[in-house]
Amino acid sequence: MEQVFVLGLDPGLSRCGYCVLDASVRSARAVALGVFRTRAGDAVPERLAELLTDFRSLLGEFTPSVMAVERVLFQTNVRTAMGVGQASGVLMAEAAGRGISIVEYSPNEVKSAVAGDGSASKEQVAAMVQRLLDLAAPPRPADAADAAAVALTHVAFATTTGAA
């Protein structure tokens, strides 16, 4: 059976969480899980270019058919919010340019799909990610867990709707 990869992303400039799931098996399996990091002391354009290079390496290794991203809502911290917007823009443009479908899910949809409760805490979501992916521990940092959660959300939605 051909492998179908679903990529989950939690965009950010300092830490960008990513998770690639092999969705062709009955119980989705993580084949890549982690964070891309850039240094806060470096200039923003260089950090964005570095993030793009890391992202391209990942896409080269696992070509996802779908990229799932949590819909970005604004944080109270203006600096962080701008970094999230800039990082998500870079990643979305690259993926769209390669013909990868991009699907956004609201934070509520992610929490409901993964933890069965739209008001679940970050810890509850990370614990469910651990269980669903049969990991030894909840993914750290939280950005990696969030990326896995949105990828799992897409798999759940795709299975339900038949739009794998």
Next chain:
Amino acid sequence: MEQVFVLGLDPGLSRCGYCVLDASVRSARAVALGVFRTRAGDAVPERLAELLTDFRSLLGEFTPSVMAVERVLFQTNVRTAMGVGQASGVLMAEAAGRGISIVEYSPNEVKSAVAGDGSASKEQVAAMVQRLLDLAAPPRPADAADAAAVALTHVAFATTTGAA
């Protein structure tokens, strides 16, 4: 004398202003001035990919040594602000990846450099852009005028500091 191009950008998703100045002549001359547009009804990733394609065409025509951008501050409109962040991220990553220097100027620096007054109105800035670039009318839409203003700011700063 070799041409030196300075690119000014006013990032946005619906309208992204751009201005390429030939800064090798005594009085800077606009060789490209306008806006990249994407349709509000299209999906954001496709809009970002389209913006990137347009941007690459411009860079292919005029290879700037410097890209000047107005430092993005948050607007009150969350949707617009996210689009500005995403668009600026895409453009900065592309330019940085090509080795183009990126310089940011605050809105105050731009107004002071172009109109001689940090609290100048948008109309005053556009009128000064018209005068400095010897245009028949102030550039329209405002995004194009803003892009020209930040490019002119860089030329003024570079002349003053000798960092052309």
